[in-house]
Amino acid sequence: MASPIWPRLVYSAVLYMLSPLIGWRIWREQVLTYSRLQRLGMRLGTLPPGPRIWLHCASVGEVRAARPLIEGLLARYPQHSLLLTTMTATGAQQVQTLIGEQIEPDQGRLAHCFLPLDFPGAAKRFITRVQPTLAILFETELWPNLLHACHQQAVPVAVVNGRLSPRAFARYQRLRSLMASALANVTWLAAKSAQDAERFQALGCRAEAIQVVGSLKFEVPSQEKALKESEYLLQVWGARPVWVAGSTRDGEEVLLLEAHRQLLKRFPTALLVLVPRHPQRFDEVAKLCAQDGWALSRRSQQQAVSPQTQVYLGDTLGELATLYAAGHVAYVGGSLVPLGGHNVVEPAALGKPVLCGPSLDNFSDVAEPLLAVGALSVVETPSALADALVEWLTTPSFALQVGQAGREVVEAHRGALKRTLDGLSQWLT
Numbered sequence: 001m002a003s004p005i006w007p008r009l010v011y012s013a014v015l016y017m018l019s020p021l022i023g024w025r026i027w028r029e030q031v032l033t034y035s036r037l038q039r040l041g042m043r044l045g046t047l048p049p050g051p052r053i054w055l056h057c058a059s060v061g062e063v064r065a066a067r068p069l070i071e072g073l074l075a076r077y078p079q080h081s082l083l084l085t086t087m088t089a090t091g092a093q094q095v096q097t098l099i100g101e102q103i104e105p106d107q108g109r110l111a112h113c114f115l116p117l118d119f120p121g122a123a124k125r126f127i128t129r130v131q132p133t134l135a136i137l138f139e140t141e142l143w144p145n146l147l148h149a150c151h152q153q154a155v156p157v158a159v160v161n162g163r164l165s166p167r168a169f170a171r172y173q174r175l176r177s178l179m180a181s182a183l184a185n186v187t188w189l190a191a192k193s194a195q196d197a198e199r200f201q202a203l204g205c206r207a208e209a210i211q212v213v214g215s216l217k218f219e220v221p222s223q224e225k226a227l228k229e230s231e232y233l234l235q236v237w238g239a240r241p242v243w244v245a246g247s248t249r250d251g252e253e254v255l256l257l258e259a260h261r262q263l264l265k266r267f268p269t270a271l272l273v274l275v276p277r278h279p280q281r282f283d284e285v286a287k288l289c290a291q292d293g294w295a296l297s298r299r300s301q302q303q304a305v306s307p308q309t310q311v312y313l314g315d316t317l318g319e320l321a322t323l324y325a326a327g328h329v330a331y332v333g334g335s336l337v338p339l340g341g342h343n344v345v346e347p348a349a350l351g352k353p354v355l356c357g358p359s360l361d362n363f364s365d366v367a368e369p370l371l372a373v374g375a376l377s378v379v380e381t382p383s384a385l386a387d388a389l390v391e392w393l394t395t396p397s398f399a400l401q402v403g404q405a406g407r408e409v410v411e412a413h414r415g416a417l418k419r420t421l422d423g424l425s426q427w428l429t
Contacts, residue, residue: 007178008144012120022117029089034114041116041125048081048111053428054132055084056115059091060317061247061277061342062138067098068219068417069160074109076421077428081108083130085115087141090279090317097318116146123149131155134427139163144178147185156187156427160420161216163192164199165340165361172203180204187427190420192216193365211423214416217366220349223321227350230325237305237326240269241393244327246320247277247342249334253285255382256331257292260311262386267393269307273323275314277333277342282315289313324350328399329392331355331385334362341367348375348406353392353399355379369413375406 015022026039035043053073057063063086073082086092095112116122123145127135135150135157142159150157164172172179183189183205191197192215201207243263245256253274260272276285282300289296289311297303300315314323324330330347334340335357345366347354354376360367370376379385392399 004177004181007175007181008148011144011178015117015119019119026117029087031089031092034092038114039117039122040119041122041129044113044126044129046111047113047130048083048109050131051080051133052130053077053080053082053134053136054130055082055136055138056141057084057086057091057138058141059086059088060094062086063091063094063098064346065161065217065343066138067221069216069420070098070110071221072417072421073424076425080133080428082110083132084110084112086112087115093279093317115143118143118145120145120148124152127153127155134158134424136160136424140168142179142182142186144182147182151185157185158424158427159186159189160424161192161416162189162200163196163215163362163365164203165364167340167361169199169203176203188423190423192416196365211419213419213423214413215366216416216420217343217345217363218410218413219417220345220410223325223350226321226325229319229322233322233326237271238307240271240307241267242271242273242327243329243331243389243393244273244275244314244323244347245331245333246275246314246324246347247333248274248285249277249337249339250281252333252337253288255336256333256385257289257294257311259382259385259389262383263389264310266390270389270393271305271309271312273312273314273327275320275323279315279317282313286313286315321346321350324352327352328396329353329355329389335359336379336382336385344370344376345410348403349410351400351403351407353377353402354406355385355388366413369409370406373405373409374402375409 030036037043057066084095099110116126127149132155135155137159139161186209189200189205189210190213191210194212197210197212263270295308295310297305297309298313298315305312324347330352332342332344334342338359340362341360344354344356344363348370358378358380367376377388379388
């Protein structure tokens, strides 16, 4: 039975009403080498040759998580090219980093453009221009008009690493008619867990279209490069205690600096490596540290880390793994503030004991096995974070043991990539 059309029409009308506000936000997300008209499905640049797979990742975190899938698609299907779209400027920069690293041997098979806004005309223009053999949406990027345009042009749609946190599920339930009409256009949904599968089905996705394959977030790329590059940092920084706070968010740095202040009472030479999630906040965080009187060095400006340096700002892109590798303990941000957390697997794969705050909705499935072996610890306050840091730094042999346990958990949970690629093969062979 065909899904009703009215939810999508109402949704589109609301989008048009909000277009001035949306346009202002998109203006901020501009990258100079891209035309703003890409947001309307026009001037997409030079597309890779067909047959063409289209993969959409929202931002930098999703691009990082999708990297094994990107490499797997390019390797398994040499006759296909891959168009990668993102919604944010930071995501675009992350894709350019991948292209610069030449992750595909035949130049020209991987390209990027911005995803158009989900207006009906823009969505139709985009699909007509790209003509993908298969559309792949990462996690929860369910745009009703884009999905409808794929259906209208007979493009199969796969959702991979599909996840719905309890909070997101509650939010989408209020829009169940719209979500059901969008999910009716999904050909195959590769869910991270049985719980995610149940939530997608409750929103209207057909049960026969859903398969539980596990989380691609356990499929972290090789860490050899990060480990090798971290050796130089370890030599420069010396034997001082180092903890790395990665993917930090607005309002969180204040809490982390307070924890560092308490840590310095026990370890006066300790160094905090602070890596904000979003590049547009780099200067803001530097200003916060300066106003608070911290001895700060910035990586982007190649400022040396002296024995007096208390905070090292990792204000560059694509180096988080290297910085994690150079620390003794890792903290993963977006979790002391109620934002759902970020990928705790990245530092665990490097053999580091990992700390995070209580907000872990986005990564609860990958966090659970790490929590079970003690490789991940949850702290509620800056004081609790400082106490946990002291505990790890005073027992380095135990920290190494726990870090190794975390690394083994990551290795044991691999396999989602193969299951995902096998599932996609029915449309690509």
